[in-house]
Amino acid sequence: MSLAPFADKKSMSLSDINEAAVSEGRIRIRISLILFLSMIAIVLVRLAEVALLSPDDHRRDQPQELVQYRADITDRHGRLLATTLSSYSLYAEPARIWNPDETAAALVSIRPDLNLSKVTQQLASDRAFVWIDRGLSPKEKQAIFELGHSGLGFRREPRRAYPNAPLAAHLVGWTDIDLVGAAGVERAFDDRLTADRAPEMALALDSRVQFAIAEELQKSVDQFSALSAAAVLLDIHSGEIISMVSLPDFNSNDYGAALPEARFNHAAMSTYDLGSVFKPLTMAMALEDGLTSRDEVFDVHKPYKVRNKFIRDDHPSDTPLTLDYVLSESSNRGTAMIAQRIGAERQQHYLRELGLLSRVSYGLNESAKPQIQDNWGEMATVTISYGHGLAVTPLALVTAIGAMLNDGVYVEPTVVKRDATRPPETHRVFSSAISQDLADMMRLTVVEGTGKKANIPGFGVMGKTGTAEKPSNGGYDQTRLVTSFVAAFPHSSPRYALIITLDEPKGLPETYGYATAGWNAAPTAGAVIERIGPMLPGARDIPKTAARPVKALR
Known part of the structure; x- marks a missing residue:
């Protein structure tokens, strides 16, 4: 600014000097105000740009609060199976970390699972911030806070918790670290669980029953040194899955540490040749089509040949047997004779109606396809009739047996508690009379x-053993067995169906070296029914008088 007005102060009057000073002050104030307003405008424009024009560019590296709702999961009685809790995630701003080595060592002392070298590198990086760890408990968060290290911060976020894990871990499933369903109910019903204000989701499962079955099944796995095991309990009227157990199991709260084998649901994903548990279905098919009767006599005491193969019985009868005893003594020969009358076409029809030729639809994604033979000829028809040559899941088989005993009506199974106002999908497979025949x-x-070792007084247990050799190199390995027992109760009014399956159980001195179902799966089923029967409504038997079947006509 020119100082001309003051060049010759001696020639100016006092009033002139004062007027010039005031004029200069006003000009300076105006300039300062313009500069201040310009700076305010620049800041406002920049803030608007950051907030509105490019949020991704300016926020992607900043810790944001994760807000996500996920409804609780309960059992049929309201007992909590899955819920959402608050946890903390730890992040760092490396530029504010004074000593990366010291800070990393302190963090690892509180969270030992952290990798010291990796954390040190993260803290020494030139990034604006880095994520260090997630899922911290309030206690761990407080311990890190009390370290007093600058540059560390926390974000509060939801974490899925399973209070009773490993109970029903395969059924309930788990979410990933971002609370996205990854398996089981959590995955299959992800949209329903995350809907705005979604109510808690009640499963058909009974936690008390689940615990009892899992405990008894684990005892059998340990006793017989089985590789794995599965169990399913089904309410055959409603189709509700009251219990589904797969061993080995795992802790849903730490699913990442579980071996793949432990996370695999054998009840719904493993397919087996299940052996003679198929025989009741074969009997029902033949009776339904009028191809035999319960008092027909079968010459099972004689060698029986189909094409070029002799059909053998593990415990051959030395006399002919009526149909009832063909089943109770588990005669492959008698069953083969019946299967030949049924034929491949009708056998496939019934197996399809019973859901054994497709995946079981029960609400979850974990459901395996059956393994079906390409060439379904006479020999396949015969072997499938007694459970060899068609590999299915334990869930599929118990659902089929349940349909046969549920007045002959197939009910689509479900893991979700039924709404009384919405009846399940059903269709008739067998007549009421045939259903009653098979119950008897x-x-x-x-x-x-x-199945004598499964006979628990008071519950009218019905059942069938099944022992199958595992396929190996185009044949079957007689030293590796899958044993099963399918049960139903009570006899007076069938309501519950149960299957127990053991993979490669071993013979013991007390079983005389035998590893067949009558020595392991059947007593396991008996132990299970003895424990869970008192917990289940309608499980007690009301005996009824019935004519004793004739074993054979001699």
């Missing part, structure tokens, strides 16, 4: 036949 025949199998 399976009761005889437990009272007098191969």
Whole structure:
């Protein structure tokens, strides 16, 4: 600014000097105000740009609060199976870290699972901030806070918790670290669980029953040194899955540490040749089509050949047997004779109606396809009739047996508690009379036949053993067995169906070296029914008088 007005102060009057000073002050104030307003405008424009024009560019490296709702999961009685808790994530701003080595060592002392070298590198990086760890408890968060290290911060976020894990871990499933469903109910019903204000989701499962079955099944796995095991309990009226157990199991709260084998749901994903548990279905098919009767006699005491193969019985009868005893004594020969009358076409029809030729639809994604033979000829028809040559899941088989005993009506199974106002999908497979016939025949199998070790007084247990050799190199390995027992109760009014499956159980001195189902799966089922029967409504048997079947006509 020119100082001309003051060049010759001696020639100016006092009033002139004062007027010039005031004029200069006003000019300076105006300039300062313009500069201040310009700076305010620049800041406002920049803030608007950051907030509105390019949020991704300016926020991607900043810790944001994760807000996500996920409804609780409960059992049928409201007992909590899955819920959402608050946890903390730890982040760092490396530029504010004075000593990366010291800070990293302090963090690892509180969270030992952290990798010291990796954390040190993160803290020494030139990034604006880095994520260090997630899922901290309030206690761990406080311990890190009390370290007093600058440059560390926390973000509060939700974490899925399973209070009773490993109980029903395969059924409930788990979420990933971002609370996205990854398996089981959590995955299959992800949209429903994350819907705005979604109510808690009640499963058909009964936690008490689940615990009891898991405990008894684990005892059998340990006793018989089985590789794995599975169990399913089904309410055959409603189709509700009251329990589904797969061993080995795992802790859903730490699913990442579980071995793949432990996370695999054998009840719904493993397919097996399940052996003679198929025989009741074969009997029902033949009776439904009028191809035999319960008092027909079969010459099972004689060698029987299909094409070029002799059909053998593990415990051959030395006399002919009626149909009831063909089942109770588990005769492959008698079953083969019946299967030949049924034929491949009708056999496939019934197996399809029973859901055994497709995945079981029960609400979850974990459901395996059956393994079906390409060439379904006479020999396949015969072997499938007694459970060899068609590999299915334990869930599929118990659902089929349940349909046969549920007045002959197939009910689509479900893991979700049924809404009384919405009846399940159903269709009839067998007549009521045939359903009753098979209930009586399976009761005889437990009272007098191969299932005696499952006969628990008071519950009218019906059942069938099944022992199958595992496929190996185009044949079957007689030293590696899958044993099963399918049960139903009570006999007076069938309501519950149960399957126990053991993979490669070993023979013991107390079983005389035998590893077949009558020595392991059947007593396991009996132990299970003895424990869970008192917990289940309608499980007690009301005996009824029935004519004793004739074993054979001599």
